[in-house]
Amino acid sequence: AQKITQTQPGMFVQEKEAVTLDCTYDTSDPSYGLFWYKQPSSGEMIFLIYQGSYDQQNATEGRYSLNFQKARKSANLVISASQLGDSAMYFCAMREGNTGGFKTIFGAGTRLFVKA
């Protein structure tokens, strides 16, 4: 069964507008971490933002914020004021378990296109 689901293969957004990239996850572990990564066409994976399952507040990092809805098991990435450089693949990922856990599971990704 898919543990990380990203239902949007591709998304378009106008420059300077906000965009939400969807991610749902499935786990029975009460302790887990959620991550978002950006992968430009150059290929490297860039860590963007982290949300822990026990965190009370939604994570924010600059223009990135994570809309964490625990009951719905969703962890959507919100990018505000989109820039042309935001055009890339975006991957949602989850690590189950507390200390000692090693496996991070990645979703299939969403390709974001920012239009000028």
Added chain:
Amino acid sequence: EADIYQTPRYLVIGTGKKITLECSQTMGHDKMYWYQQDPGMELHLIHYSYGVNSTEKGDLSSESTVSRIRTEHFPLTLESARPSHTSQYLCATSLAGSRETQYFGPGTRLLVL
């Protein structure tokens, strides 16, 4: 400023050749990983290591092998390259702890003819 280095960045090689993809890190992280990723597709874990002299196979069956003799070095070897090995290979590291955020190297793009 790169803390995770991968060489070569690009490699074109013929079928049957033995190749080693290098990964080294200066982050002091104990855990290291190798992922295989086809263009625009999801990542598949092929090998990981908890620390020196610790290596395990990942979820994706792979004909490659790895070694971890030093904390900072985690090379991946293909004894006999095949066209099906054509892909991007990403090395990552993490520090044991509550988050274990993985940080990635720039990747190696391999083309086997």
